[in-house]
Amino acid sequence: MKILVCISHVPDTTSKINFCENNSKFDKSGVQFVINPNDEFGLTRAIWFKEKNNATIDVINVGLQDTESTLRKALAIGADKAVRINHEPKDGFSVAKFISDYISENNYDLIIAGRESIDYNGGMVPGMISALTKINFIDKCIALNISGNSVEAAREIEGGKENISTQLPLIIGGQKGLVEESDLRIPNMRGIMMARKKELVVVETSDDPSATHSKSFEKPQPKGEVTLVSSNDIEKLIDLLHNEAKAL
Amino acid sequence: MEILIFAETDGEGNLKKDAYEIASYASEISLENGGSVNALCFNATNAESLSDYGVNKIINCKNEELKNFDPSNYSKCISEVFNNKECNLLVLSSSSNSKYIGGILSVLTDASYVTNVISKLTNGEKMTVVRNTFTNKAFETVEIIKNKIILAISKNSYGLKEKPVKSEISEINFNISESKNKVKSIDRATNKVTIADADIVVSGGRGLKGPENWHLVENLAEVLGGATACSKPVSDLGWRPHSEHVGQTGKPVSSNLYIAIGISGAIQHLAGVNSSKVKVVINTDPEAPFFKAADYGIVGDAFEVVPKLIDKLKEFKAVND
Numbered sequence: 364m365k366i367l368v369c370i371s372h373v374p375d376t377t378s379k380i381n382f383c384e385n386n387s388k389f390d391k392s393g394v395q396f397v398i399n400p401n402d403e404f405g406l407t408r409a410i411w412f413k414e415k416n417n418a419t420i421d422v423i424n425v426g427l428q429d430t431e432s433t434l435r436k437a438l439a440i441g442a443d444k445a446v447r448i449n450h451e452p453k454d455g456f457s458v459a460k461f462i463s464d465y466i467s468e469n470n471y472d473l474i475i476a477g478r479e480s481i482d483y484n485g486g487m488v489p490g491m492i493s494a495l496t497k498i499n500f501i502d503k504c505i506a507l508n509i510s511g512n513s514v515e516a517a518r519e520i521e522g523g524k525e526n527i528s529t530q531l532p533l534i535i536g537g538q539k540g541l542v543e544e545s546d547l548r549i550p551n552m553r554g555i556m557m558a559r560k561k562e563l564v565v566v567e568t569s570d571d572p573s574a575t576h577s578k579s580f581e582k583p584q585p586k587g588e589v590t591l592v593s594s595n596d597i598e599k600l601i602d603l604l605h606n607e608a609k610a611l
Numbered sequence: 612m613e614i615l616i617f618a619e620t621d622g623e624g625n626l627k628k629d630a631y632e633i634a635s636y637a638s639e640i641s642l643e644n645g646g647s648v649n650a651l652c653f654n655a656t657n658a659e660s661l662s663d664y665g666v667n668k669i670i671n672c673k674n675e676e677l678k679n680f681d682p683s684n685y686s687k688c689i690s691e692v693f694n695n696k697e698c699n700l701l702v703l704s705s706s707s708n709s710k711y712i713g714g715i716l717s718v719l720t721d722a723s724y725v726t727n728v729i730s731k732l733t734n735g736e737k738m739t740v741v742r743n744t745f746t747n748k749a750f751e752t753v754e755i756i757k758n759k760i761i762l763a764i765s766k767n768s769y770g771l772k773e774k775p776v777k778s779e780i781s782e783i784n785f786n787i788s789e790s791k792n793k794v795k796s797i798d799r800a801t802n803k804v805t806i807a808d809a810d811i812v813v814s815g816g817r818g819l820k821g822p823e824n825w826h827l828v829e830n831l832a833e834v835l836g837g838a839t840a841c842s843k844p845v846s847d848l849g850w851r852p853h854s855e856h857v858g859q860t861g862k863p864v865s866s867n868l869y870i871a872i873g874i875s876g877a878i879q880h881l882a883g884v885n886s887s888k889v890k891v892v893i894n895t896d897p898e899a900p901f902f903k904a905a906d907y908g909i910v911g912d913a914f915e916v917v918p919k920l921i922d923k924l925k926e927f928k929a930v931n932d
Contacts, residue, residue: 481860490715491718520799527794528793530791539853540853576753578754589906594909594915610867611835
């Protein structure tokens with residue numbers, strides 16, 4: 364089984380979010396970058412398939428050279444080969460288009476992408492790849508078992524889950540539930556050493572297929588002071604929520 | 612500008628609140644840009660109610676095979692109507708199902724697709740729209756490049772605006788193909804309000820000391836008719852299911868009222884609940900970061916405060932409901 368895991372290079376969840384170049388770009392200075400958590404759950408599930416079913420794992424990212432550290436981390440955790448499409452994407456469609464082009468030339472049985480990146484929160488890449496490559500798609504996938512070509516999966520729905528059976532090839536939008544938080548791997552020294560020797564292919568591109576452009580960013584206004592209510596005066600809280608906040 | 616909305620129904624065929632919110636949004640856009648608002652729904656039992664929110668043409672597809680959501684058939688039907696009606700704009704909600712097919716639809720219709728939208732479209736040299744990004748830590752103004760546009764509207768960002776109009780109602784049918792995804796079963800807690808649909812969410816953190824104390828969260832949610840949620844450590848510890856985890860890597864919450872009990876307010880948690888309108892925190896520690904993000908706060912022990920709050924809310928509800 365050949366698996367492709369799409370890796371987004373995102374700021375760590377504790378990062379301070381600032382913008383530069385006249386508020387037109389995310390300010391990367393001093394920011395620690397990590398594998399997008401939704402992608403990491405998918406990658407960890409892929410490694411499980413590698414260990415149990417002899418799958419091979421390629422990881423792919425659309426980005427400039429600075430994203431290679433994140434791809435190396437994916438290799439250190441257990442991916443076999445990394446691919447970087449050398450392009451600074453302007454939107455989710457560009458990412459989906461480049462990855463789809465790569466998939467068309469290199470057949471995969473399973474493609475895993477996080478359901479959403481935690482930076483731009485587009486939540487569109489896996490669905491677009493599915494439409495571009497005409498590969499069947501399960502979004503918000505929270506369980507995935509494969510035997511031969513048969514797939515048993517579960518998808519999170521509002522208020523519960525849907526149990527689905529389908530066939531490979533398949534693309535999933537992954538998230539927590541594919542594996543548990545405690546299953547995530549921390550790269551060990553051997554993995555890091557081996558990752559240096561693994562193949563990292565850079566694919567050059569020239570066109571810009573973007574469908575939207577990011578123009579500017581703004582941060583929300585700082586919040587007003589909290590109104591504290593005494594724990595002996597619960598009626599006051601209910602009164603404020605009812606009359607002032609109109610939330611009850 | 613000719614607009615189409617995808618008006619979602621629940622399992623019983625009732626239109627969801629989201630459907631009326633995106634109808635309100637679309638009707639405002641058509642007021643400014645001309646054109647009519649079309650709505651497509653599948654097996655809706657109360658399709659005519661969309662006319663209260665400015666929908667001019669309601670297209671209801673009655674087909675048992677489309678009773679359950681199926682990504683390939685739903686996206687095929689919606690894109691067919693979008694193309695046949697020569698629409699320029701498709702408005703979706705931010706529900707799981709709409710987001711599932713949004714990316715697919717944008718490829719099928721060759722449209723620019725923007726999610727988490729919180730503003731109307733602005734006409735300039737190029738059309739622009741504002742969206743939430745970086746998990747509610749920033750707003751982004753996005754330029755539309757293509758002629759066709761798909762917008763997924765962030766829940767609760769626009770609200771319901773009644774605008775009764777006279778609507779045409781028609782029926783439509785499609786050729787349905789066999790689904791590649793066979794749904795074998797659905798596990799869903801009936802009679803429970805979901806986090807996505809809830810106007811009020813009551814959430815518990817490690818301050819509640821253990822899963823055995825969750826009756827406090829559940830009882831408060833029940834009195835308020837709200838959904839229950841939890842912080843990341845609570846779901847990681849297995850006290851509550853993952854489906855209840857709200858925050859940056861869990862579910863986003865954009866309810867009217869969010870009540871956090873015993874949650875200190877890590878930056879990732881605050882990001883995920885930031886778009887809730889009113890936030891209340893109950894915590895013993897006055898230094899908890901949540902107090903900086905909340906609108907109302909009580910410094911106190913949840914085990915004393917929450918039962919009192921439940922009693923007083925029952926009295927309040929008895930008088931006001």
